[in-house]
Amino acid sequence: MRSGFFVRKIKLIQRLICMNKIVEKYKLSENVCKFIVEAPMIAKSRKPGNFVILRVGDKGERIPLTIVDSDIEKGTITLIVQNVGASSRKLCQLGAGEFITDMVGPLGKATHIYKAGTILALGGGVGVAPLFPIVKAFKEAGNRVITILAARNKDLVILENEMRQWSDEVIVMTDDGSSGRKGLVTEGAEEVIKREKVDECVAIGPAIMMKFCALLTKKYDVPTQVSLNTIMVDGTGMCGACRVTVNGETKFTCIDGPEFNAHQIDFDELLQRMRAYKNEEDQARNKK
Amino acid sequence: MTEYTEMLNRERNAEWRVALRNSVPNKERIAIERVKMTEVEPHERIKSQTCEVNRGLKAEQAQREASRCMDCVTPTCVEGCPVSINIPKFVKQIEAGKFLDAAVTLKEFSALPAVCGRVCPQEKQCELKCFYQQKMQKEPVAIGYLERFAADYERLSGKIQIPKVEARNGIKVAAIGSGPSSLSFAGDMIKFGYEVTVFEALHEIGGVLKYGIPEFRLPNSVVDVELENLKEMGVTFEKNFVVGRTASFDDLKELGYKAFFVGSGAGLPNFMNIPGENLNGVMSSNEYLTRVNLMYANQSDSDTPVMLGKRVAVIGGGNTAMDAVRTSKRLGAERSIIIYRRSLEEMPARLEEIKHAQEEGIEFMNLANPVEYLADAGGRVAKVRLQRMKLGEPDASGRRRPVAIEGDIVEIEVDLVIVAIGVSPNPLIPASLAGLKMSRYGTIEVNEETMQSSIPEIFAGGDIVRGGATVILAMGDGRRAAASMHRYLQEKYKKPTGK
Numbered sequence: 001m002r003s004g005f006f007v008r009k010i011k012l013i014q015r016l017i018c019m020n021k022i023v024e025k026y027k028l029s030e031n032v033c034k035f036i037v038e039a040p041m042i043a044k045s046r047k048p049g050n051f052v053i054l055r056v057g058d059k060g061e062r063i064p065l066t067i068v069d070s071d072i073e074k075g076t077i078t079l080i081v082q083n084v085g086a087s088s089r090k091l092c093q094l095g096a097g098e099f100i101t102d103m104v105g106p107l108g109k110a111t112h113i114y115k116a117g118t119i120l121a122l123g124g125g126v127g128v129a130p131l132f133p134i135v136k137a138f139k140e141a142g143n144r145v146i147t148i149l150a151a152r153n154k155d156l157v158i159l160e161n162e163m164r165q166w167s168d169e170v171i172v173m174t175d176d177g178s179s180g181r182k183g184l185v186t187e188g189a190e191e192v193i194k195r196e197k198v199d200e201c202v203a204i205g206p207a208i209m210m211k212f213c214a215l216l217t218k219k220y221d222v223p224t225q226v227s228l229n230t231i232m233v234d235g236t237g238m239c240g241a242c243r244v245t246v247n248g249e250t251k252f253t254c255i256d257g258p259e260f261n262a263h264q265i266d267f268d269e270l271l272q273r274m275r276a277y278k279n280e281e282d283q284a285r286n287k288k
Numbered sequence: 289m290t291e292y293t294e295m296l297n298r299e300r301n302a303e304w305r306v307a308l309r310n311s312v313p314n315k316e317r318i319a320i321e322r323v324k325m326t327e328v329e330p331h332e333r334i335k336s337q338t339c340e341v342n343r344g345l346k347a348e349q350a351q352r353e354a355s356r357c358m359d360c361v362t363p364t365c366v367e368g369c370p371v372s373i374n375i376p377k378f379v380k381q382i383e384a385g386k387f388l389d390a391a392v393t394l395k396e397f398s399a400l401p402a403v404c405g406r407v408c409p410q411e412k413q414c415e416l417k418c419f420y421q422q423k424m425q426k427e428p429v430a431i432g433y434l435e436r437f438a439a440d441y442e443r444l445s446g447k448i449q450i451p452k453v454e455a456r457n458g459i460k461v462a463a464i465g466s467g468p469s470s471l472s473f474a475g476d477m478i479k480f481g482y483e484v485t486v487f488e489a490l491h492e493i494g495g496v497l498k499y500g501i502p503e504f505r506l507p508n509s510v511v512d513v514e515l516e517n518l519k520e521m522g523v524t525f526e527k528n529f530v531v532g533r534t535a536s537f538d539d540l541k542e543l544g545y546k547a548f549f550v551g552s553g554a555g556l557p558n559f560m561n562i563p564g565e566n567l568n569g570v571m572s573s574n575e576y577l578t579r580v581n582l583m584y585a586n587q588s589d590s591d592t593p594v595m596l597g598k599r600v601a602v603i604g605g606g607n608t609a610m611d612a613v614r615t616s617k618r619l620g621a622e623r624s625i626i627i628y629r630r631s632l633e634e635m636p637a638r639l640e641e642i643k644h645a646q647e648e649g650i651e652f653m654n655l656a657n658p659v660e661y662l663a664d665a666g667g668r669v670a671k672v673r674l675q676r677m678k679l680g681e682p683d684a685s686g687r688r689r690p691v692a693i694e695g696d697i698v699e700i701e702v703d704l705v706i707v708a709i710g711v712s713p714n715p716l717i718p719a720s721l722a723g724l725k726m727s728r729y730g731t732i733e734v735n736e737e738t739m740q741s742s743i744p745e746i747f748a749g750g751d752i753v754r755g756g757a758t759v760i761l762a763m764g765d766g767r768r769a770a771a772s773m774h775r776y777l778q779e780k781y782k783k784p785t786g787k
């Protein structure tokens with residue numbers, strides 16, 4: 001015998017898993033969009049640091065995006081995407097009411113959140129998006145959080161208000177000085193480290209930025225986590241496209257990461273590997 | 289005499305079998321030559337990733353080949369088949385022209401005969417044990433071709449018999465992964481009356497059958513028909529769902545699932561850990577084949593890129609290596625080279641794949657093992673350094689162990705390297721299930737007869753248990769797990785089935 005309620009509950013869940021409906025869409029800057037997507041199972045299971053892999057269209061590419069936030073009640077997750085190439089553009093072209101073809105997650109290891117004392121959070125470009133859930137979680141765990149947001153110019157600074165809500169201090173830095181202070185993220189970081197004791201640093205942004213942040217914090221002996229945005233295909237450990245050398249050993253970013261001890265990463269190899277499909281990507285971008 | 293051999297005997301004594309056997313003297317049967325599979329010409333077939341090389345047998349060819357089989361008193365061929373298909377019965381049904389009946393016979397034993405007929409290593413299984421091979425040093429009956437013929441005939445006839453299913457009993461069970469082990473598990477459980485959901489991490493159903501084995505060997509349409517049948521029987525498929533991540537086992541239990549079959553495969557690619565292995569242009573066969581077979585990276589309207597190479601080296605000697613190297617040829621490589629540390633005779637790939645590869649102009653560098661990859665100025669792989677090997681004493685597996693020839697190192701120019709040296713079990717499931725007993729190789733430990741793990745409601749089979757096997761073994765595991773899970777659940781939830 002089966003209860004009607006039970007069956008209804010299952011049907012509901014089953015219907016919901018495969019929804020991926022975009023309920024809201026915002027433009028955060030010229031090239032950055034924010035999406036609120038219906039995905040109740042993922043909303044419920046996800047932890048800070050986790051990501052999803054999604055696909056737009058039948059011949060779409062599988063691309064990884066960090067889960068920036070979630071609302072368990074509403075069954076939604078927040079994604080923030082920068083339009084950098086063919087696949088991110090396809091996603092940015094979708095509007096509220098439309099569906100993401102496939103979306104799977106939450107993937108990757110969750111960030112190790114604990115009461116460390118003072119956290120220095122460094123975000124560069126769209127790396128501010130994956131940084132947000134980590135900042136929020138560290139704050140909620142009772143830490144003092146200092147956040148530095150870096151971007152090329154004023155228009156590219158994202159999530160400033162949200163970050164202020166969850167940080168004790170926010171420093172904005174732009175390459176051209178059009179917002180906040182002029183200079184690189186590493187300059188701001190160095191000042192903070194000199195000014196007060198930092199117990200842990202988290203840096204997320206372009207690989208080159210993370211490389212220089214790692215060099216800096218190594219100099220001052222501040223433990224540092226970075227979240228790597230390697231090339232990925234499946235995100236479940238099946239292909240090895242996301243390999244990275246950590247402490248001399250090959251690791252898979254999707255299942256062993258995406259966060260690693262910044263001081264152990266072979267950044268030069270990482271930078272090289274991220275350019276692997278440069279020609280093909282350029283072609284794809286110019287094709288459409 | 290076991291129950292099974294008794295059954296074989298009883299069926300062998302059926303009137304029509306006796307009559308058929310006596311209709312042609314064995315001497316005449318023996319004189320017939322083994323059928324040759326019609327194949328697309330090598331220069332034609334290497335133009336397309338999706339053109340199936342083997343075209344199948346025509347009805348007359350199949351019947352003639354079937355008439356070679358002597359319907360042995362002791363059909364040793366059956367012993368060679370991991371799921372003990374009643375080979376003489378289905379072969380004789382083909383000889384008698386009862387093609388649809390032959391398909392039904394196959395389906396009693398195998399959930400995916402059209403697949404196994406194409407990808408089983410027959411020369412090491414059923415055909416190895418055929419009387420012709422064993423006692424007469426003659427080419428065995430082409431059991432694989434015939435199996436494929438019967439299954440294809442049924443599919444193309446449009447008269448596929450959807451097996452009868454019992455009335456729903458309201459008990460929910462889940463299969464994790466959608467490879468052959470889970471598919472055969474799901475097929476049996478739905479027949480027994482359970483509510484079956486198959487959860488798959490990727491956006492396509494089929495496991496290795498879809499993302500690994502290329503279409504020139506196993507067309508997707510063949511797999512899709514089987515999937516359609518399962519759907520028609522009532523199996524639910526959930527794609528984009530990683531069990532242990534999207535939902536935990538406890539979440540699923542809360543949703544009412546009473547037992548689980550883990551068929552999550554051995555998805556983690558092995559690397560050799562030699563210098564230069566993380567250079568651009570060096571990748572796993574899983575990455576290469578997934579980009580092409582699952583993401584259609586070779587087609588112009590696909591968003592997923594794949595690296596192309598003019599000189600492609602594939603490391604390894606198994607089916608995966610053959611699939612990768614033949615794929616590279618189809619994607620336009622000028623030189624496609626297999627690099628394998630033992631000799632041609634020791635290669636684990638199916639014989640037919642090696643033959644097809646040779647016909648397609650694949651080069652074989654045997655007794656060589658990479659020790660280092662060297663990059664060009666742009667950071668892409670440009671050369672591989674190879675250690676030459678010779679064969680030494682036999683190892684535990686009985687194969688002669690390759691040993692390095694001191695100082696004999698050669699370099700060859702390459703611009704794409706595909707590493708196909710095997711896979712390890714995917715750690716996602718074990719990592720999410722405290723208390724599940726694992727072997728030191730990372731496989732799930734099960735009772736070999738019941739496929740039950742250390743957690744009573746969890747059963748497992750296929751590559752996650754065997755660490756890398758074959759489609760037919762995975763399928764056999766799924767069926768055995770279904771049978772014992774059925775017993776287990778009937779014990780546990782004895783209640784009226786609502787008839």
Ligand SMILES: Cc1cc2nc3c(=O)[nH]c(=O)nc-3n(C[C@H](O)[C@H](O)[C@H](O)COP(=O)(O)OP(=O)(O)OC[C@H]3O[C@@H](n4cnc5c(N)ncnc54)[C@H](O)[C@@H]3O)c2cc1C
Pocket residue numbers: 051061063064065066067080081082083084085086087088089126129130205206228229230231232258274275278281282284285
């Ligand atoms: C775990 C993980 C989490 C991620 N989270 C986010 C996220 O929350 N938001 C987001 O926008 N992106 C995120 N990314 C990066 C995102 O997946 C890529 O930007 C996306 O795959 C690009 O696809 P595309 O086809 O649009 O661009 P492509 O055509 O693949 O790339 C276009 C160009 O952009 C460059 N590029 C690619 N990725 C990046 C990058 N991350 N930063 C700077 N330049 C890049 C490439 O080198 C190339 O030149 C994440 C990546 C990983 C691995």
Ligand SMILES: Cc1cc2nc3c(=O)[nH]c(=O)nc-3n(C[C@H](O)[C@H](O)[C@H](O)COP(=O)(O)OP(=O)(O)OC[C@H]3O[C@@H](n4cnc5c(N)ncnc54)[C@H](O)[C@@H]3O)c2cc1C
Pocket residue numbers: 407408409464465466467468469470487488489490494495496497500501529530531532551552553554555577607608611638714716717749750751752756757758759760762
């Ligand atoms: C390229 C290649 C060629 C081969 N050629 C042959 C051949 O010619 N003949 C032969 O007999 N065998 C061949 N094999 C081997 C054969 O394919 C495998 O032994 C067989 O597919 C194993 O089946 P399986 O059911 O264990 O799972 P798989 O086919 O490995 O499928 C497992 C599935 O589970 C999914 N999964 C994993 N974890 C989770 C999770 N947590 N939640 C949800 N889903 C999950 C995976 O995404 C995958 O789709 C080949 C293998 C490869 C890779």
Ligand code: SF4
Pocket residue numbers: 368369370371372373375398404405408409410413414415431432435760
């Ligand atoms: S399933 Fe495989 S081993 Fe068994 S009879 Fe068919 S081809 Fe032979």
Ligand code: SF4
Pocket residue numbers: 356357358359360363364365366375376417418419420429431
């Ligand atoms: S052993 Fe060979 S000849 Fe004998 S029954 Fe089997 S297939 Fe036929």
Ligand code: FES
Pocket residue numbers: 231232233234235236237238239240241242243252253254255
């Ligand atoms: S993305 Fe394929 S293994 Fe990590």
